[in-house]
Amino acid sequence: MPHQIRLATPTDAARLxxxxxxFRAGQGAASEDARAFVERCTTWMASHLAPGGGWRCWVAELDQHIVGTTWLHLIDKLPNPQDQAERHGYVSNVYVVPELRGxxxxxxxxxxxxxxxRADGCDAVVLWPTNQxxxxxARHGFAVHDDLMELRPVS
Ligand SMILES: CC(C)(COP(=O)(O)OP(=O)(O)OC[C@H]1O[C@@H](n2cnc3c(N)ncnc32)[C@H](O)[C@@H]1OP(=O)(O)O)[C@@H](O)C(=O)NCCC(=O)NCCS
Structure with a gap:
């Protein structure tokens, strides 16, 4: 059966x-207990997916089971007198369960x-990729630009 893509709702928060x-514990040792993290993260995701919560998430479902996600947050820009969209998109947490990748x-x-x-009129869409x-x-048009500066860590 092919996968289905749909917008997530707050009721998806526990699975998400x-x-x-x-995803994150697979990238390096976690410092937070798994159960405590999932509980904290469920609360965060439920509130941020609710109307006015500021985030959207698309999920891929197979047999009505969520197997992948992508999150989007729109960042307002200051008003601009030029003909330029006044928000940026920040994409995060692009993840597919290992057994269904590729x-x-x-x-x-x-x-x-x-x-x-595109529908919401973004000026730029940014993300921090993993190497792989x-x-x-790149296939979706992203490129490394030299006009963005990042301060990390902020200390
Ligand atoms: C990135 C990821 C969501 C892609 O999902 P997918 O369903 O396998 O993607 P597709 O089948 O549409 O495309 C395959 C692409 O995934 C990427 N990919 C493959 N294995 C990967 C891995 N272990 N980690 C990250 N990206 C990977 C490659 O860009 C690959 O393209 P290629 O064939 O040119 O190498 C998935 O590999 C994943 O969840 N990786 C771990 C989490 C991660 O690194 N997310 C990116 C955060 S910025």
């Missing part, structure tokens, strides 16, 4: 929090998210 944990689910999630960025995901983003 588990996937968030799997079948185009990540690309479908990203396409849905970028379609919303760079080719996925």
């Amino acid at each position: 929090a588990q996937l968030r944990h799997d 079948r185009g689910i990540g690309a479908a999630l990203l396409s849905a998210c970028l379609a919303a960025c 995901s760079r080719s996925l983003y």
Whole structure:
């Protein structure tokens, strides 16, 4: 059965929090207890997916089970007298469960998210890629630019 892409709702928060944990804990040792993290993250996601919560999330479902996610937050820009869109898109947490990777689910999630960025009129869409995901983003038009500066850590 092919996967389905849909917008997440607050009722998806517990599953999304588990996937968030799997993603980040898979990248390096977690300093927070898994159960405590998933509980905290479920609360955060439920409130941020509610109307006015500021975030949207697309999920990929297979047999009505969420197997992938992509999150989007729009960042307001200051008003600009030039003909330029007044918000940026920040994409985060692009994730597909390991056993279903390489079948185009990540690309479908990203396409849905970028379609919303276009529909909402974004100036730029930014993200921090992992090394292995760079080719996925490049195929969707992302490039490394030299006009963005980042301060990290902020201390
Ligand atoms: C990135 C990810 C969501 C792609 O999902 P997917 O369904 O496999 O994606 P698609 O089948 O549409 O495209 C495959 C692309 O995924 C990327 N990819 C493959 N394995 C990957 C891995 N272990 N980690 C990250 N990206 C990977 C590559 O860009 C690949 O393209 P390529 O064939 O040119 O190398 C998925 O690999 C994943 O969840 N990785 C771990 C989390 C992660 O690194 N997310 C990116 C955060 S910025």
